[in-house]
Amino acid sequence: MQATNQARSPRNILITGGAGFIGSNFVHHWCGQYPGDRVVVLDALTYAGNRNNLVDLEGKANLRFVQGDICDRALVDQLFQAENIDTVAHFAAESHVDRSILGPGAFVQTNVVGTFTLLEAFRQHWMNRGKLESDRFLHVSTDEVYGSLEPNDPGFSETTPYAPNSPYSASKAGSDHLVRAYFHTYGMPTLMTNCSNNYGPYHFPEKLIPLMCINILLGKALPVYGDGQNIRDWLYVGDHCSAIDTVIHRGQPGESYNVGGNNEVKNLDLVHTLCDLMDELAPDLPIRPSRELITFVKDRPGHDRRYAIDATKISTELGWTPSVTVEVGLRKTIEWYLSNKDWWEPLLSEEYKAYYQKVYA
Ligand code: NAD
Ligand code: TYD
Numbered sequence: 001m002q003a004t005n006q007a008r009s010p011r012n013i014l015i016t017g018g019a020g021f022i023g024s025n026f027v028h029h030w031c032g033q034y035p036g037d038r039v040v041v042l043d044a045l046t047y048a049g050n051r052n053n054l055v056d057l058e059g060k061a062n063l064r065f066v067q068g069d070i071c072d073r074a075l076v077d078q079l080f081q082a083e084n085i086d087t088v089a090h091f092a093a094e095s096h097v098d099r100s101i102l103g104p105g106a107f108v109q110t111n112v113v114g115t116f117t118l119l120e121a122f123r124q125h126w127m128n129r130g131k132l133e134s135d136r137f138l139h140v141s142t143d144e145v146y147g148s149l150e151p152n153d154p155g156f157s158e159t160t161p162y163a164p165n166s167p168y169s170a171s172k173a174g175s176d177h178l179v180r181a182y183f184h185t186y187g188m189p190t191l192m193t194n195c196s197n198n199y200g201p202y203h204f205p206e207k208l209i210p211l212m213c214i215n216i217l218l219g220k221a222l223p224v225y226g227d228g229q230n231i232r233d234w235l236y237v238g239d240h241c242s243a244i245d246t247v248i249h250r251g252q253p254g255e256s257y258n259v260g261g262n263n264e265v266k267n268l269d270l271v272h273t274l275c276d277l278m279d280e281l282a283p284d285l286p287i288r289p290s291r292e293l294i295t296f297v298k299d300r301p302g303h304d305r306r307y308a309i310d311a312t313k314i315s316t317e318l319g320w321t322p323s324v325t326v327e328v329g330l331r332k333t334i335e336w337y338l339s340n341k342d343w344w345e346p347l348l349s350e351e352y353k354a355y356y357q358k359v360y361a
Contacts, residue, residue, distance in 0.1 A: 017092030200237030219286030228268030260309025
């Protein structure tokens with residue numbers, strides 16, 4: 001069963017980070033599902049934010065885009081009040097592990113201080129509105145807060161102890177604890193999702209899947225960290241959006257829900273699949289077979305070995321299951337990158353090249 005579209009009262013939703021990868025997919029999802037809702041996007045447009053992710057929604061009467069920082073309390077207060085926000089879907093974050101290793105400060109600022117700022121502002125606003133039970137604050141988090149699994153360990157469940165290993169996951173864990181505390185201390189209707197690695201359209205080319213696809217198209221080396229045997233669970237972004245929709249509508253305040261794709265894959269196997277799909281789908285590749293481009297590079301410091309999700313709770317309590325297998329999802333994703341060169345080409349900027357040099361030199 002997927003997200004609800006049953007009779008419901010319209011919502012005024014603030015989507016933070018709505019110009020990023022998952023956030024922009026969610027804005028598309030929400031506008032498509034609930035055209036009568038007011039949608040306000042707050043995004044600072046960091047290197048990862050991109051107005052082009054929302055270009056097809058421009059001019060839509062119910063949608064407002066605001067460029068701003070979630071750490072700006074006055075701005076957040078003003079938006080909550082002026083738009084009479086009753087629902088927050090909080091995606092805004094610094095999201096890339098490799099960048100968190102190079103510079104953790106921005107991660108603490110946005111992920112911890114930014115989430116705290118939103119929570120405080122929403123608490124005040126929610127009290128002013130009379131603590132309505134139907135209000136919702138949904139915090140989007142990650143499975144990385146649980147740390148790393150051994151090969152035969154069961155997947156992460158909602159009761160797995162937190163053991164974050166990177167500055168990224170530590171900052172997300174900090175924000176998760178604040179969200180939890182706002183429910184327990186103030187009764188604020190917070191909810192949380194912890195999901196596995198997403199992939200799909202509008203994914204910035206610093207993460208594994210878009211980076212590999214674009215490097216194959218350019219005939220560049222495919223950098224596989226360490227021995228390539230690290231395992232991730234892969235979740236198609238459209239499935240993640242329907243899970244968040246489900247949790248907003250049917251989740252129990254104070255609860256967290258793990259979201260996964262039932263697709264555990266070793267990195268090297270994933271790269272092989274990507275190479276084979278690209279060989280099949282892309283007509284003019286500079287080098288083929290693409291597998292020739294695979295290059296093993298120095299491992300990421302503190303690289304988590306395995307993530308896996310036990311998504312029993314969201315499936316049994318809320319009726320959500322993923323709809324896309326990794327084979328189908330990867331094909332859809334590659335087709336999107338092949339048809340949207342105009343989207344990704346400008347992202348390979350001087351800043352991107354400098355970042356690339358730092359990580360892969
Ligand atoms: P992303 O990096 O693509 O997008 C983040 C967005 O947040 C960007 O648009 C950026 O401009 C905006 N932003 C950053 N700092 C901001 C600030 N201070 N104020 C306002 N906006 C700011 O990230 P994503 O991959 O779309 O991830 C979205 C959320 O999902 C994050 O909270 C992330 O931790 C979580 N998550 C992501 C994945 C994944 O595989 N990508 C997996 C699990 C959880
Ligand atoms: P990534 O997409 O950065 O997501 P995360 O670190 O949040 O899981 O990386 C996915 C996996 O791919 C991870 O084990 C690191 C690995 N990886 C590489 O081997 N090479 C790369 O160039 C990148 C970006 C990631």
